[in-house]
Amino acid sequence: MKKIAVLGSGVVGQTLSEGFLTHGYEVMRGSRDPAKLEDWKADAGKHASIGTFEQAAAFGEIVVLAVKGGAAESVVDLAGVANLAGKTVIDTTNPIAESTPVNGVLSFFTTLEESLMERLQHRAPAAKFVKAFSCVGNALMVNPQLAGGPPSMFICGRDVGAKNDVKAILTQFGWEAEDMGGVEAARAIEPLCILWCIPGMLGGGWMHAYKVLRPHAFGSGMV
Ligand SMILES: NC(=O)c1ccc[n+]([C@@H]2O[C@H](COP(=O)([O-])OP(=O)(O)OC[C@H]3O[C@@H](n4cnc5c(N)ncnc54)[C@H](OP(=O)(O)O)[C@@H]3O)[C@@H](O)[C@H]2O)c1
Numbered sequence: 358m359k360k361i362a363v364l365g366s367g368v369v370g371q372t373l374s375e376g377f378l379t380h381g382y383e384v385m386r387g388s389r390d391p392a393k394l395e396d397w398k399a400d401a402g403k404h405a406s407i408g409t410f411e412q413a414a415a416f417g418e419i420v421v422l423a424v425k426g427g428a429a430e431s432v433v434d435l436a437g438v439a440n441l442a443g444k445t446v447i448d449t450t451n452p453i454a455e456s457t458p459v460n461g462v463l464s465f466f467t468t469l470e471e472s473l474m475e476r477l478q479h480r481a482p483a484a485k486f487v488k489a490f491s492c493v494g495n496a497l498m499v500n501p502q503l504a505g506g507p508p509s510m511f512i513c514g515r516d517v518g519a520k521n522d523v524k525a526i527l528t529q530f531g532w533e534a535e536d537m538g539g540v541e542a543a544r545a546i547e548p549l550c551i552l553w554c555i556p557g558m559l560g561g562g563w564m565h566a567y568k569v570l571r572p573h574a575f576g577s578g579m580v
Pocket residue numbers: 364365366367368369370387388389390423424425426428431432449450451452453490491492493494495496
């Protein structure tokens with residue numbers, strides 16, 4: 358049974374934790390204040406546990422980062438760079454700025470020349486960050502049932518083995534992985550969150566996902 362650390366007490370942390378538990382993994386959720394997760398733990402079964410960001414990161418063989426974008430760098434510090442070294446870190450975060458959306462369009466605190474995941478990779482150089490789950494709402498993250506079949510999840514990261522870990526998880530979770538290459542591709546993947554949120558912000562609902570279509574001969578996955 359693979360041990361997963363999920364750093365995050367929000368809805369993404371909860372949804373992915375429950376997805377991993379459903380698929381037979383052992384999960385420790387992390388928070389600055391683990392006591393707030395006691396009720397969740399009580400209902401989550403014997404393979405679920407809670408701890409600080411640091412305790413969870415030390416526990417996980419794979420780590421999921423599911424915290425507020427503006428706090429992600431500080432959570433990497435709280436988790437402990439040494440606890441992330443050598444591990445696949447699934448980065449779900451989006452660098453959403455505090456400012457009010459304009460006509461449903463969110464603002465980011467990053468630029469198109471430097472993504473949040475590049476900052477995180479720089480902060481924890483020995484961790485193997487893979488962007489994933491950032492461009493869909495939490496309600497569809499685990500085994501989404503959508504007309505048109507499995508949706509596409511864009512991933513990127515510099516470590517091939519880590520991306521293979523994430524591709525296997527995405528397959529279990531009912532997704533087709535679309536590998537966009539190295540860490541710099543997060544500059545393109547993170548803003549998909551802005552696009553994905555527009556219909557919801559404008560009253561069109563939140564139950565949609567991206568799908569890449571191509572002739573059969575090309576198979577799936579760009580890289
Ligand atoms: N919501 C979605 O459907 C969705 C979909 C795709 C991607 N995302 C991305 O996934 C991430 C998580 O989203 P979410 O909605 O589950 O939760 P969230 O409210 O964005 O984040 C909650 C987590 O952030 C931590 N946090 C907040 N401020 C902090 C600070 N100053 N220092 C340290 N930690 C801090 C909290 O720590 P404590 O536990 O210690 O309070 C908590 O674990 C975000 O980056 C979001 O953009 C969200």
